[in-house]
Amino acid sequence: MKGTKQTASAAVPVLDAEAIRRALRRIAHEVIEGNPQLEKVVLAGIPSRGVEIARRIGAFIREIENIDVETGVIDVAMHRDDVGTRAELPVVRASKLPLPLEERTVIIVDDVLYTGRTVRAAMDAISSFGRPARIQLAVLVDRGHRELPIRADYVGKNLPTATREQIQVRLQETDNEPDAVWLERE
Numbered sequence: 001m002k003g004t005k006q007t008a009s010a011a012v013p014v015l016d017a018e019a020i021r022r023a024l025r026r027i028a029h030e031v032i033e034g035n036p037q038l039e040k041v042v043l044a045g046i047p048s049r050g051v052e053i054a055r056r057i058g059a060f061i062r063e064i065e066n067i068d069v070e071t072g073v074i075d076v077a078m079h080r081d082d083v084g085t086r087a088e089l090p091v092v093r094a095s096k097l098p099l100p101l102e103e104r105t106v107i108i109v110d111d112v113l114y115t116g117r118t119v120r121a122a123m124d125a126i127s128s129f130g131r132p133a134r135i136q137l138a139v140l141v142d143r144g145h146r147e148l149p150i151r152a153d154y155v156g157k158n159l160p161t162a163t164r165e166q167i168q169v170r171l172q173e174t175d176n177e178p179d180a181v182w183l184e185r186e
Contacts, residue, residue, distance in 0.1 A: 010185050011168070014159060017179035020140065023156030024053065027138050028060035030154050031069075034136070035105055038067050042101070043138075044074040046110045046122055047093045052173045053140055054109035072097035074108065076121035101130035107154075111169040113139040116150035141181055143167050159183065 015023065035041050038061065045054030051073050058069045077092040097106075108122045119137055126135065138154035143161040161167065166184040170177040 011182045012185065013180060014141075014167075014183050015157060015181035020156070020179045020181065023140060024056050025060045027154045027156055028057050028064060031057065031107065031138065032061060032065055034153065037105075038065060038069055040104045040133075041069050042098055042104055042106045042132075043069055043071045044097060044106050044108050044122070044126065045071065046108065046118060047073060047075055048174045049111040049140075049169050049171055050109045052171050053111060053138075054107075057109065057138065070098040074122050074125050076118055076125055079121035079124040080117065095125060095129070097126070097129050099129065101126070101132040104132050105134040105136060106132040107136045107138050109138045111140050112167045113137070113142045113150075113152050113155075114145055114167075116146045116148035119150050120148055140169060141167055157181070 031041070032038065043054040043058050045051030051071075054071050058071050061067065061069050073093065073096045075093040075095045106126055108119060108126070110118060110122075113119065123135060126132065136153040137150070139152045140156040142152050142155045142158050144158075145161070145163060159167065161183065164186050168182040168184055170180050170182070172179055
């Protein structure tokens with residue numbers, strides 16, 4: 001149309017299915033190395049993709065060490081610090097963690113680490129279930145731009161981005177699309 005500015009966005013592939021598989025397998029090895037008592041580890045995925053990523057990391061640990069690491073779901077919807085400023089209320093899902101958490105290491109698992117606010121909300125949600133011995137963080141992609149002093153213990157790929165860029169993670173189980181990570185630029 002005349003007189004309107006059109007913006008085109010381009011999506012650039014960053015990780016394909018095989019690269020995602022390798023990154024998650026590497027994270028599983030790092031979790032094993034960093035946690036000698038795997039029976040005390042809980043992988044707590046943040047819905048929706050974090051839950052699937054936690055399941056996959058758990059499967060790799062089982063394959064490597066022949067031990068089942070418990071997994072769970074930690075919903076952050078009501079613990080976010082932007083609930084009152086959003087146009088719509090967040091979708092609340094049930095959190096489900098193996099209890100008790102005391103003397104255990106809870107590894108929060110998410111697809112993308114950005115400002116750190118979702119992770120802070122996850123830590124708040126976990127504290128309503130108990131007091132774990134340690135909380136760690138595993139993410140598929142760390143894109144930078146922290147607003148809080150939070151860092152991941154396990155990272156699949158560090159991908160510095162501009163604030164106007166977006167990272168899109170697609171997983172077969174959650175999106176009914178082939179596994180891929182895309183960088184979207186305006």
